[in-house]
Structures are given as structure tokens and as C-alpha cells.
Amino acid sequence: MTSPKPPTVAAGLLYGLGLGGFVDGIVLHQILQWHHMVSHVDDYPVTTVAGLEVNTMADGFFHLVTWVFVLAGSLTTIRSWQRGRLAPSWSFHAGLVLAGWGVFNLVEGIVDHHLLGVHHVRDDVGAPLSWDLGFLALGATLVVVGLLLHRRGRRGLTAGAPGVRWPG
Numbered sequence: 001m002t003s004p005k006p007p008t009v010a011a012g013l014l015y016g017l018g019l020g021g022f023v024d025g026i027v028l029h030q031i032l033q034w035h036h037m038v039s040h041v042d043d044y045p046v047t048t049v050a051g052l053e054v055n056t057m058a059d060g061f062f063h064l065v066t067w068v069f070v071l072a073g074s075l076t077t078i079r080s081w082q083r084g085r086l087a088p089s090w091s092f093h094a095g096l097v098l099a100g101w102g103v104f105n106l107v108e109g110i111v112d113h114h115l116l117g118v119h120h121v122r123d124d125v126g127a128p129l130s131w132d133l134g135f136l137a138l139g140a141t142l143v144v145v146g147l148l149l150h151r152r153g154r155r156g157l158t159a160g161a162p163g164v165r166w167p168g
Helices: 009-031 049-082 089-116 127-157
Strands: none
Touching: 009 049, 009 089, 009 127, 089 127
């Protein structure tokens, strides 16, 4: 009998990308209303109905992309279990989710805040750079902590810890 394959890494990273995007969109865009996807673009000011309509639509497309990441993570998880891979331990999976969330923050922060300049973490303050840098620092911290936690979960797999199979 062959030993089961280790859990997939892709699922946790996809969940992290999607859930990190949801936290960003729900907390920063909707609850705190610090920014919207294109709120720093002069053609779409959030102080006008037309500008707010464009920003709301852009936020909707942003949420659609994050939803696709979560869906892809779910499908990857199911397919992995169908192929007989081990289910991940909590530290293996949670570490990847945190790392994926951190990657989301880094990519979104670098691209949207710095390269494209379509919004900042806080578009409602006079000097948003410190908030943007803090967002990047949070992303880097999530990646480091996530990878350390994931590594701990991987060690458990290689040390002969019993794997958990999904019933079915």
C-alpha cells in the first residue's frame, strides 16, 4: 500500500487570497468606508453620485474576484480529498491562509496604492503614505507568520504524525 500524498498547498493559499480580499473589501470599503477601488481617481470622486456608482461597481468586481479565489480554494480542497490526499492539520492550513492573505495585501498594496495610485488605505486623510506602508508591513508580517505556522504543520507530516483522511 502506498502512503497517502501530503495535503495540497494551493487550497490554503487560494483561501487566504480570497478571504484577505473579503476582509479588505468588507472592513475598509464598506464598514469603515476609508476607500473604494478607484476612490483616488479624480474622474470618480466619492462625493458625487456618479463617482460613488463607479466606485461601488468597481468594489463589486473586486468582491467577485475574491469570491472566485474562495471558490477555487474550495474546489481544490474537494479535488485533493477525492484524490486521496491527506487533510491538512490546522497549522498547515491556517499558515497557508495567513500567508495567502499577506500575499494579497502585498500585491494589492503595491499595485493599487503605489503603482496605479487608484486608492490608498485611507483616502480620507491628508497624508495616506504611512497607512499604505503599514498595510504593506501587515502583509509582510502575515506572510512570515503564516509560513512559520505552515512549516510547523509540515514538520508534523514529515515526522510521521498520523494524517487525517476525509471520510468518503
